[in-house]
Amino acid sequence: MNRKIGSIITGFIFFVILILVLFLNLIIPDKESSMEENRMLQTLPSFSVSKYADGRFEKKMNDYFNDQFFLRKALIRVKTAFDLSAGKLESNGVYFGKNHYLIEELTTPDPANLKKTENGLMRFRKKHRKLKMYFMLVPNAGSILKENVPGSVPLDDQNPHMDAFFRSVKKSGHTVIDVRGTLRKAARKKQIFYRTDHHWTTDGAYEAYRYACSAMKLGKATGYTLLAVKNDFLGTLASKSGFTNGRCDEIRIAQPNSKKHKPSVVFYADTKKRTTSFYQLKSLKEKDAYAVFGGSNHPMYTIETPVKSSRRLLLIKDSYANCFVPFLTQHFREIVVIDPRYYFENINKLIKNEQITDVLFLYNANTFFEDRSLPMML
DSSP, rough: OHHHHHHHHHHHHHHHHHHHHHHHHHOOOOOOOTTTTTEOOOOOOOOHHHHTTHHHHHHHHHHHHHOOTTHHHHHHHHHHHHHHTTOOOETTTTEEEEGGGEEOOOOOHHHHHHHHHHHHHHHHHHTTTTTTEEEEOOOOOHHHOOOSTTOOOOOOOOOHHHHHHHHHHHHHEEEEOOOOHHHHHHHSSSSBOOSSSSBBBBBHHHHHHHHHHHHHHHSSSOEEEEEEEEEEEEOOHHHOOOOOSOOOEEEEEEEEEOOOOOOOOOTTTTEEEEOOOSSGGGGGGOOOGGGGGGGSOSSSEEEOOSOOOOEEEEEEEOGGGGTTTTGGGGGGEEEEOTTTTTTTSSSHHHHTTTTOOOOEEEHHHHHHOOOOOHEEEE
């Protein structure tokens, strides 16, 4: 009798918890994006007969429940802890590597989508023949830091995809800035990628900038001292995977060495904010501490610097450029920075109105090979 009552009570408690979870999922507003995973989340999809017939609606509903479940983060951490104790080194596309590195899966590009991007770049180059155009495609940690990838992990090789893309953009008249060799050499002495985040570090960006000075004919590289402003950074890969027993990262910002360094004025078009600083130090206390580099991703912002150069740069980029931008300021009178994922204005009018002389595309390979916004904007 007591067992029967106990079973009834247990069943009732489980039922109440289930109803409570369903209720909370209904009343808690959907989130549009995840800073931890650096991606957009699936919101409630609209229904149509065609979507239902071809299975798209069912798939999106499944993604919706997975993305919007309110205990999702906690459950990921619990699952990851069990998997790690059982010897499993992968969680949500992130591998638990050597030397406390979390290594993100490397993206294999979709040939059809990449071809659209290459055609878009070719048309863009033909339309603006007088402009100097450069393309910096940055490899990811799994490609450069192979010694930290577990031996049992079959990561894709980015190099053939990057080589093929570089050949394509060279044909269309872009100058390729291939920083792979520079980063491999620098990695022997410096930490050029975060252990817990998918971005490169400021050290990695600075090494790439020094290499780019020659490729872009910018003259001598400006000297900077990189200062630590945070030493307990846990980035997107730690949050995405649930691996919490790794080593925290250090975030560093660039301080110019010369007193002749010209200050810049930065204007963010979306927030109408004007500032003389590239760094938002208050972000260091927030979850997304990488936002110290200019804040969140902006559709467009401009940088004006009173240097002698008359060159004006259009920088088309992803978030890898956020810590790279300050290094360019002493070489261009104006820099217009746009993120194609959020910029929906006419880029050709922008080039004309801002009297652009140079265009630099700067992406990390993973984001670029997944991106569909660049050809649409071009």
